[in-house]
Amino acid sequence: xxxxxxxxxxxxxxxxxxxxxxxxxxTVTVHYPFEKVPPRERFRGIHALKLNPDGSYRCEACYLxxxxxxxxxxxxxxxxxxxxxxELVDFTVDLTRCLFCGLCVEACPRDAxxxxxxxxxxxxxxxxxxxxxxxxxxxxxYYQEWERKRK
Amino acid sequence: xxxNLLSMAFIVGLMLVAVPPITYLERKVLGHMQQRPGPMVxxxxxxxxxxxxxxxxxxxxxxIPKGADKLLFMFAPSFSVFAALLAASVVPIxxxxxxxxxxxxLFVMAMSAISIYALIxxxxxxxxxxxxxxxxxxxxxxxxxxxxxxxxxxxxVILYGSFDFNEIVKWQSQHGWGIFYxxxxxxxxxxxxxxxxxxxxxxxxxxxxxxxxxxxxxxxGMRFAAFFFGEYINIIVLSLVVSLLFLGGWSGPLADKYPxxxxxxxxxxxxxxxxxxxWLRATFPRYRFDQMLSIMWKILLxxxxxxxxxxxxxxxxxx
Amino acid sequence: xREIFFYLFAFLSVAFAVxxxxxRNVVKGGIALLAxxxxxxxxxxxxxxxxxxxxxxxxxxxxxxVLYLFALMTMDLKSFGKEPLKTLSVAVGGAVSLVLLVSVxxxxxxxxxxxxxxxxxxAKEIALPLFYRFLLPFEVVxxxxxxxxxxxxxxxxxxx
Numbered sequence: 001x002x003x004x005x006x007x008x009x010x011x012x013x014x015x016x017x018x019x020x021x022x023x024x025x026x027t028v029t030v031h032y033p034f035e036k037v038p039p040r041e042r043f044r045g046i047h048a049l050k051l052n053p054d055g056s057y058r059c060e061a062c063y064l065x066x067x068x069x070x071x072x073x074x075x076x077x078x079x080x081x082x083x084x085x086x087e088l089v090d091f092t093v094d095l096t097r098c099l100f101c102g103l104c105v106e107a108c109p110r111d112a113x114x115x116x117x118x119x120x121x122x123x124x125x126x127x128x129x130x131x132x133x134x135x136x137x138x139x140x141x142y143y144q145e146w147e148r149k150r151k
Numbered sequence: 152x153x154x155n156l157l158s159m160a161f162i163v164g165l166m167l168v169a170v171p172p173i174t175y176l177e178r179k180v181l182g183h184m185q186q187r188p189g190p191m192v193x194x195x196x197x198x199x200x201x202x203x204x205x206x207x208x209x210x211x212x213x214x215i216p217k218g219a220d221k222l223l224f225m226f227a228p229s230f231s232v233f234a235a236l237l238a239a240s241v242v243p244i245x246x247x248x249x250x251x252x253x254x255x256x257l258f259v260m261a262m263s264a265i266s267i268y269a270l271i272x273x274x275x276x277x278x279x280x281x282x283x284x285x286x287x288x289x290x291x292x293x294x295x296x297x298x299x300x301x302x303x304x305x306x307x308v309i310l311y312g313s314f315d316f317n318e319i320v321k322w323q324s325q326h327g328w329g330i331f332y333x334x335x336x337x338x339x340x341x342x343x344x345x346x347x348x349x350x351x352x353x354x355x356x357x358x359x360x361x362x363x364x365x366x367x368x369x370x371x372g373m374r375f376a377a378f379f380f381g382e383y384i385n386i387i388v389l390s391l392v393v394s395l396l397f398l399g400g401w402s403g404p405l406a407d408k409y410p411x412x413x414x415x416x417x418x419x420x421x422x423x424x425x426x427x428x429x430w431l432r433a434t435f436p437r438y439r440f441d442q443m444l445s446i447m448w449k450i451l452l453x454x455x456x457x458x459x460x461x462x463x464x465x466x467x468x469x470x
Numbered sequence: 471x472r473e474i475f476f477y478l479f480a481f482l483s484v485a486f487a488v489x490x491x492x493x494r495n496v497v498k499g500g501i502a503l504l505a506x507x508x509x510x511x512x513x514x515x516x517x518x519x520x521x522x523x524x525x526x527x528x529x530x531x532x533x534x535x536v537l538y539l540f541a542l543m544t545m546d547l548k549s550f551g552k553e554p555l556k557t558l559s560v561a562v563g564g565a566v567s568l569v570l571l572v573s574v575x576x577x578x579x580x581x582x583x584x585x586x587x588x589x590x591x592x593a594k595e596i597a598l599p600l601f602y603r604f605l606l607p608f609e610v611v612x613x614x615x616x617x618x619x620x621x622x623x624x625x626x627x628x629x630x
Contacts, residue, residue: 009338012435019184019434029187223501254593257524261511264532268504271539275497283543290540297533314593 039117041150044100047093047131048116048139057137058112061086065104065113071097074104074113091136095121095129116143159240159249166239170383171201177429184433211372216278219369223276228374231269231381238262239388243316245401245414254314256304259392263347267293269381270349270356270366277369285365288440289349289356295447296346296353302455303339306462307396310469316395324402332465335458337397339451341427344393346447348385350428352435353443360437386428387421394420476516483509496542504535521593 005011030037039045050058061078073094081087104113116139123129131139175190175198182189190197215224241255252258267289274286308314310332311322323329330337346353357365367378394400398420401413438446486506493499507530514523600608 015434016430019430022186023180023183025186027183027186027188031191220498223498252520254521254524257521257528261524261527261532264528265508267532267536268501271536272501275539275543287540287543290536290543293536294533294540297528301528 039119043117043119044102044105044115045118046095046116046121046139047098047104047136048114048143049091049133049136050112050114050140050144051137057088058110059088059091060110060112061088061091062109064107064109068103068107070101070103071099073098088133091133093131093136095131096126114140114143117146118142155249155251158247161247162239162242162244162249163236165244166236166384166387167380169387170380171205173383173387173425174204174379175201177432180426180429181433184430205376208372208376211375213372213374214369216369218278220276220278223272224369225374227269227273227276228370228377228381230272231266232377232384234262234266234269235381235384235388238266239384242388242391242395244391244417246410247414248317251317252315255316256308256314256319256392256396259388260300260304263385263389264293264297266381266385269378273366273370273378274356277366279369281362281364282366282368285356285358285362285368288358288362289366291440291444292346292349292353292355295444296343296451299339299447299451299455300343300347302452302459303336303343304396306333306336306455306458307340309459309462309466312466316400319395320400320402323399326469328399329397332469333397333458333462335454336462337393339455339458340393340396341424342451343447344389344424345428345431346443348382348389348428350382350386351432352438354437355440355443358437386425390421390424390428391417393424472516476513479509479512479516482506483513496545497539500535500539500542503538504531507531507535521596525596 052058059076061076063076066072066074066076074092075094076091077089078086079089100115102115105115118139121129178200179189179197188196190200193199193203215221238259240249241252241258243249243251243255270289271286274282274284274289277283307319307329310329311319313319313322319329326332345351349356354365357367359365362368367375370378394417400420401410401417403413403416405412483506486502486509490499490502490506493502508527511523511526511531514520514526
């Protein structure tokens with residue numbers, strides 16, 4: 001039986017019939033830059049800072065996220081405001097080092113830092129990968145809109 | 152004379168013009184066999200992809216590595232195209248016959264035997280371990296497939312009694328296709344044809360999984376493209392030859408009345424074999440070096456020698 | 471036209487043969503040998519012996535030089551170039567080639583003035599003398615080659 005199989009090239013023909021059949025099956029490719037797979041609901045993309053309804057920052061500059069971060073991504077600067085409250089001067093997220101683990105989000109007691117579903121953030125200049133307060137605010141608006149839509 | 156020159160121009164033109172679409176079709180077929188669409192971006196369904204490739208290859212920097220044997224390094228790719236085109240010149244397509252030759256079949260074999268030097272020289276002259284190993288593999292491979300190929304062709308030649316393609320086709324139009332008389336020789340020829348053009352599963356000199364790029368590791372730009380021109384022209388020529396030898400070439404219904412129809416028949420048959428090389432590439436993994444040698448020397452060679460006797464007996468009864 | 475090509479390829483053949491002997495890089499020597507063989511095949515073509523020309527290219531160009539190159543590539547090529555010429559090997563090689571040269575010249579002298587008949591272009595014209603008239607020498611040579619093959623295998627086999 002084995003000899004017959006070998007002489008008649010049965011195995012080879014079987015393989016070839018499979019490839020031929022596959023040729024007429026529909027393709028499964030997603031043409032990435034033209035078509036995109038929507039990210040999962042809990043996808044961890046780049047960071048954003050949420051805002052209060054009145055437009056002020058939620059972040060209280062408690063440094064918990066910066067403490068939690070394993071790669072030292074987050075850095076912030078704060079001063080004492082006029083009313084004695086802490087006030088955020090700058091909040092930087094260095095995406096060149098970030099590993100998107102989401103620990104900062106877990107740590108935040110005010111639900112201020114969140115992660116969006118944006119995964120396309122390549123830049124030609126490294127400096128642009130360091131997000132500042134304004135960028136994060138912009139992203140926060142995007143996130144809140146997305147959150148509203150999801151609900 | 153003028154007829155011959157026209158035919159020559161046609162054949163050379165066909166070979167050079169057909170290569171880019173064939174690379175496109177190959178990528179399409181391979182893609183669909185792996186459930187992906189292949190080139191899609193440039194033009195409708197990526198149809199302009201070969202053009203884009205050509206532009207890219209022309210404008211790429213031409214690199215000659217340090218320590219390379221410059222003369223041989225520059226000579227090797229052109230040798231590949233040159234040998235393939237010489238082989239193409241003696242293969243008739245229907246009534247289009249560039250160089251009528253009595254021993255045309257042998258001439259094709261001679262040129263295919265010579266064309267392997269392009270790989271060996273490229274491997275030797277690149278001053279690179281991987282290329283060198285690929286050159287060695289090419290040399291061992293040519294020693295492996297030459298003999299079975301010779302015997303497979305000889306079996307057909309014994310049956311037809313001639314090396315001349317015209318005679319071969321005439322014999323087949325009288326007695327029926329050669330594949331019915333010589334199925335073993337046909338299969339053998341298919342096997343060694345794949346090895347000869349260095350296509351999977353016998354693409355050992357290329358071996359990108361273990362030898363980077365094989366013999367063309369150090370090549371770039373048009374020199375790199377020249378190797379592929381040579382390879383694809385070789386595929387076309389051998390597909391034409393195998394359809395001449397075993398599938399009756401340009402003979403077929405109404406081909407006597409309308410010679411142009413014969414040309415179409417012949418090209419259609421050859422197209423099937425070109426498709427077959429794509430198909431094999433999509434289906435089979437590469438054979439290991441020792442497996443390739445043992446297939447060639449221990450299986451195909453004895454079978455092809457035994458097949459000679461069958462051919463001789465058939466020639467006695469039929470011819 | 472034909473004669474021009476005849477002399478051109480004859481000259482090329484001799485020139486490449488000289489290069490193949492004198493070049494210090496053995497692989498390049500092998501390639502020159504290939505070029506010499508192929509030009510010799512072209513010489514046969516111009517003389518009207520199509521079949522022999524093609525067989526020359528297949529057998530010598532396609533198989534034998536590949537084998538040579540394969541063997542040469544497995545050796546340490548760099549040590550080859552530095553090795554000085556040995557008087558003995560040069561003398562023996564010179565003597566053998568002198569004998570060959572004399573015999574070739576003698577054959578040419580005997581044939582001088584003869585006209586090549588164009589009737590040797592096909593396989594039949596080669597096969598008939600080879601397998602009928604000179605069958606015995608042919609078979610003896612093949613036995614000799616078989617002996618050489620067996621000897622090579624015996625020498626090359628590792629002790630177990």
